[in-house]
């Protein structure tokens with residue numbers, strides 16, 4: 001397959017690099033990473049090791065069988081603009097947050113996707129795989145999707161752990177509940193993910209878990225208003241499962257705050273608030289978390 005990875009930062013370089021073991025891949029990113037990859041190839045270190053030689057450019061090729069979008073969620077509109085005139089067989093987002101609606105503006109079938117691989121671009125031409133997770137792809141609606149099946153086969157051919165799911169709407173909302181619960185809370189409280197599990201000792205340290213739980217419950221309520229069957233109990237269990245499994249992680253939003261960078265709050269808690277308004281569902285916790293993060297971004301001069 002001819003695959004374009006639009007947004008060759010951490011995740012895009014890792015997955016694009018892994019895909020280059022079986023496909024013709026073009027990484028679209030920034031210099032000096034792009035020129036280093038062109039000259040010396042891309043090295044993957046950490047939990048997976050590989051030396052690969054994908055093509056790389058600062059603008060997207062005009063055609064491809066598949067475009068994977070891996071820019072930060074707030075760059076999705078710019079990505080859509082950059083891809084607008086291309087001829088692409090399918091487009092698939094592996095970003096966090098609800099971004100697929102924007103991609104639907106492109107003249108190509110949209111495949112929904114999530115990634116739980118961990119990636120960090122250490123330097124130009126070198127990406128660390130910090131965790132072998134899984135890519136999940138599927139149709140935007142419930143049921144089998146032949147385009148998603150083709151995309152899934154392409155990932156598997158390159159030995160990327162992949163699931164093709166027929167219940168992506170529920171999975172996307174469950175992941176949104178996890179990110180809405182964990183990311184903003186850990187970023188504002190400056191705690192690792194594990195601080196959101198339980199409340200130990202009893203009576204103390206319960207505020208952060210409660211915030212995360214309420215944000216997840218509200219997300220599930222909005223999901224149900226959208227016709228997606230996600231119970232409060234499932235959303236809360238997902239937050240606790242992921243927070244326990246990643247207890248020593250500093251969430252991506254906490255890392256953004258620590259490095260004084262823009263966060264993805266608009267596509268996470270902000271997206272919950274936007275959808276809630278369409279259905280007249282109250283989401284006070286997500287609204288407050290969103291306002292606090294946006295206020296922090298404004299104060300830090302990154303918005």
Ligand SMILES: NC(=O)C1=CN([C@@H]2O[C@H](COP(=O)(O)OP(=O)(O)OC[C@H]3O[C@@H](n4cnc5c(N)ncnc54)[C@H](OP(=O)(O)O)[C@@H]3O)[C@@H](O)[C@H]2O)C=CC1
Pocket residue numbers: 006007008009010011012028029030058070071072073075078079082094095096097115116117118119120121252264
């Ligand atoms: N890193 C990870 O382990 C995981 C990340 N994700 C999700 O994946 C998405 C990407 O995250 P991550 O890889 O960490 O982010 P990065 O910032 O590392 O990567 C995005 C890259 O895209 C580049 N970019 C943005 N716009 C353009 C453009 N118009 N043309 C060319 N390049 C562009 C950025 O450059 P610049 O910064 O100069 O704009 C940056 O290098 C996020 O939604 C994140 O939540 C999901 C799972 C795991």
Ligand SMILES: CC(C)(CO)C(=O)C(=O)O
Pocket residue numbers: 096178179182183193242246249250251252253
């Ligand atoms: C799953 C989780 C919460 C892991 O930290 C994540 O996706 C993130 O940090 O963005």
